[in-house]
Amino acid sequence: MSLQGIYQASSKGFGFFTPEGAEGRESDLFVPPRCDGGAWNGDKVSAVIRPDPKDPDRQTAVVTAVLERRNRTVIGAVERRGREVWVQPSSDRLPHAVKVVGRTSSIRPGDKIAVSMSSFGSAKLPPMGTLKAAFGRDGTRSASVEAILYQYGIERDFPAPVRAAAELAPSAVEPAALEGRLDLRGGTVITIDGASSKDFDDAVSLERDGDGNWVLGVHIADVSHYVTEGSPLDLEAFHRGTSVYFADQVVPMLPEALSNGICSLNPQVDRLALSCIMTMDGHGAMLGHKLAKTVIRSTERMTYEDCNLLLEDQSPELAARYAHILPMLRDMAGLARTLEKKRRARGALDLESRECYIVCDADGLPVDIRVRESGTSERLIESFMLAANECVAEHLQKAALPAVYRVHEKPSADKATNLKAMLAPLGFALREADNGSLQKVLDAARGTPQAPAIHTMVLRSLMKARYDVQNLGHFGLAAKYYCHFTSPIRRYPDLMVHRILTALLDGTLGEGRSAGALSAAAQRAAVQSSERELAAMSAEREIEKCYMAEFMSAHVGETFPGAVSGVTRFGLFVALANGVEGLLPVTALPDDRYEYDEVRMTLTGSRTKLTYSFGMPLEVLCAAANAGSGQIDFTLPGVEGAAPRAIPAAAPKRQTRTKAKRPSGKPAYRPPKREKGRKKR
Template sequence: MAGTKDKNTIAGVFQGTSRGFGFVTPEGGTDRDGDYFIPPRATGGAWHGDKVTIVPDRADPFDGDRRSARIVSVLERANKTVTGTLRRFERELWLQPDSDKLPGPIKLTGKSRGLHSGEKAAVEVQSYGGGGKPPLGALRETFGKAGTREAAAAAILYNYEIDREFPVNVLEQAEAAAETVPAEALAGRLDLRGRCVITIDGASAKDLDDAVSLERDASGRWVLGVHIADVSHYVAEKSPLDLEAWERGTSVYFADQVIPMLPVELSNGICSLNPQVDRLALTCLMTMSEGGEVLGHSVHKSVIRTTERMTYEDCNLLLADSLPEEAVLRTQKRALEERYAHILPMLRDMAVLAKALEKRRRLRGSLDLDTSESYIICDEQGRPVDIRTRRQGESEALIESFMLCANETVAQHLFEREKPGVYRVHEKPSADKAEGLKTMLEPFGYTFQEADNFTLQKILEDAGTKPEAPIISTMVLRSLMKARYDTQNLGHFGLAAKYYCHFTSPIRRYPDLMVHRILSRVIEDGERQGKAPWEKRMAVMAQKAAVQSSEREIAAQNAEREIEKLYMAEYMSGHIGEELTGAVSGVTKFGLFIMLPSGVEGLLPAEALPGDKWHYDEKRMTLRGEHTGRVFSFGMALEVVCVQADPGSGQIDFRLAGEGELPVIAPREKRHELPIAPDFVRGKPRTKAGGRRARPPRHKAGRGGGRKR
């Protein structure tokens, strides 16, 4: 149903639960204490995520009693499509939703020939039910057998509108791109083919979009060159390639797979800065002092020819201060030193300059958060066989420092010339987030008055190498605001940068491509005074790109996170019964989230804790036993045993090790294994409400085929 607000109603977003009741967060509200409780029979047909209007039951809550309300209208539906498992009841097919917050099952309309019970599928909701009638939906996609990692991953990608395949017209345009740089394309470009320019990437990387160089000028000052693939030369505005890149916004990475923003014919071909071939680039040349201060800069359309294609692994070995202990590595290092003798002096100078740049960032307040990350190793069949932790080496830090410096310099270049731009902004933590961090840090003995850069960095430094250091870093990270894109230069809190944009990855991020287009116009205009005719139009495009790219970045991150949970669960399914060391990474009233050193995270349900009545303290993130006084808190180290892992849902469950005989943990509800409730099928409404937000299907018109710091 739909409706409009009046003076007696409050607008907000409905947050459903699996038990039928829910909460409404008023518009603009951030504090949970300001939510309204919605009883099971007062949801008004709303589903989780819907924008609704409510009428409060009473103006003020009684002491200790949460204020309640009833939903009177649904203003905007959040769940346009729903994924789940097909179930047949008598002669009809129903979709049992993946989310236990949804009121389903959803009755399928139209033909069902060829469809089978137990398949994972997506439906477009045609009716949200009510009045004794069930929700109705039309089948849009099937993904394979429910309960498998492959089907679950495909459903997640569908939910977030991430397409593996490109439309035909996009592929045709990509395949038509030149494989080499023609002579006419060099006109007006700065020719840097005679300079020593190198790329440094992971060994498996194929889309090499950034290269670096370093030399001294006549005055003995450093001249750092950051050379970025000129993707804008090959992706024309409003072309099929551009429209598809806009839709995608970013490349998506998970386990051993990548879903690129641009077809591989471009990303791995003419736009990749492959060794010893001509490539078009945008170059930022920065003249620097010994201490890393940027004394001057210039931005050019250029042509380069990279000298070497280096890997992080080789560079880290080359830059090691001493010979490794292992004989094999010593032999390997000597071979690398001989192989790269012509660039080794420059590489060592780069390491010195990178350390100077890092020191400058630290002194101005840049936060040094734990940069380790988990990555999944898959076999030839794509099955997860190991999960490892990747830590930043010297060459990774080197490239990061140079890219950060270029991003800041380009952002300042655009800002000072009052040109349109797409900035990467990161604002100071909100008062609520700062207060929450203060409460969580108190048990560890850390206090502060204001969550500014230097205060947070001091906390990170004080934690140092203490056992709780990773947890402290996680707490600080979670307290920060979400970085996003904006056309206003609001600075970057985490980096303590006054100017910041994304310039260095146009192959995999649309904002970088947008910045390249603007820079190219600025370069072509030269020293033109005043506003150029293109600026107004480009400012509008930049604003749209900032909004779209922020949304698609969040979608990609969510999809990556959810899919990697599937891989981790599949990996852990081979480790059932093993005793493992972990730490509490989250505390809720229903249990503890436990994270292993590998990055695998699972739930230790409250009912599996030693016999007691457990009280949840939301602010301090603890569970306290009423009778024993035992406390489980955020960051606590625990020995656990993995008791179940479901690749179809990504759910992993633990129990405590060494606690004697504990109750067997009941498997968490898997809706694809549940039968359809006969009373609902016969038309009797159920009281559950809520559901996961799903993006509506993309408009296909004019797409030429196909579906998606």
């Protein structure tokens, strides 16, 4: 029987074949050594299925043809073999060194480069490729960062036409742009961002109407006014899809001349905005809303740090300085709490998530890794942005307009079944994988030693949030309508939503283009933005591993408390309190033969019966850290073969998770990431 699917290589010479349409790892078939048919990791192949000669009850796959090559670019270290230049792939899942043909005078042994594959080799010829880019010395964090960006198609520099278009943007709002806009410059409007933020794409206001109801204004920079459809700026923003953030750097979606200039809601200057003005009663129920093209003038540029001090009455100096807005801030905090309770009551999941961030010195070197604390002002902005996103999505849906929605579907049947199986040994029963049942499990685990493991299990059981032109709702938020409206400076879907709203407000929807063409544009934006978001998240994760490894290289030989974050046949992944994760190989565990239980996610010693499980507290010693690869290796402190030292918190008897591998992607759904110190879903 011949099937098509994906070949997954290992570093050991064998591999696995995943048939098309397969769900879960249980469908993978073993590919014995020398049966890969010349396939490389990730290639689409055809294979025949045969019984294993050593085990008639087991089937194996033999690759018969490579249908589609996936490794068009290979990144690795330069080696010189006589007069020839070769590149040894960084990934140990790629099988061969690649001969570099063409011009090589600009590179030297030990450089990290990328080559474009021209041939994948044969029985007589080696794989060959041409030099595409050089990143610096292999093994350094800086070279790895540039290589990762290149691998995911993330470009630091903007093309010349895009830079030229950005420079033509005005430095101030032109009088003609005010025509037809609602003038809100007389009101009190503020921005609240991190202290280091330079672009401010959202501002908020709050007042009472004549009936005593709340009037909440969420005012978003009108980026679409300056980034017109089909322009070089628009095409580049579509190509990038999103800004990319890591450590102390950002690769922006739009040039800084725009994002930090005319599109930033800087204080005490006129700025164009799209405003979502919502009227709510004292219980946070929506009584009405208005979407409008506006002009605003931010009263104050506030920071989270200052706002938190003000709201906690910890700074008389700040209270005097901001006396004119302090009452509004306190009202905002109260309304935000009401909205948060309302979301919880309808079933929004309250997943505890600790976000860590890397602190760099003036030279860009990582000097600390800290847990970002979410204070009252961060939650305030989070609540208001969520309210605006929901309001705009509902408006678009009920107007039957094309749109780009942010969707998050309920867990699949397979994911729900796996989660139930993991929770049962821990004493947590899950009847259905719905919002209420999942939250009951989270609430029951809160405050227990199992809580971090339970939260991680639930988080990884959820589907991946994505963009779609169909309004499928947002499971994690328990929201019937949801889109991204609040960050057009850094996300293309928000820009697309603004463009559609502007056409609606101007009365030009359908002029010069059909509804079908607009729907097609929205569909392209949804697909492209989902793909680029995934690339950005993957790059951010891999880059931050390099920074963390560089930070930990100064702490080799030191011990740290942590917890098991992954269980595999070859060892344990252990996460420290600051978010650093490293491998504790099975060879570093007390001398024994360990049996791996894939269902319960445990390693158990055959002789000692010592069991290591997901979420188990451990104290580990940092044995090695490689900034170039991002790899961190742990051992157990003490004499070789000694049992681990216990952490004060009691370890649960059994912890489980579904897939036994190092987490290789951000969770399918997670609480909103705080870009520049802020949560945004």
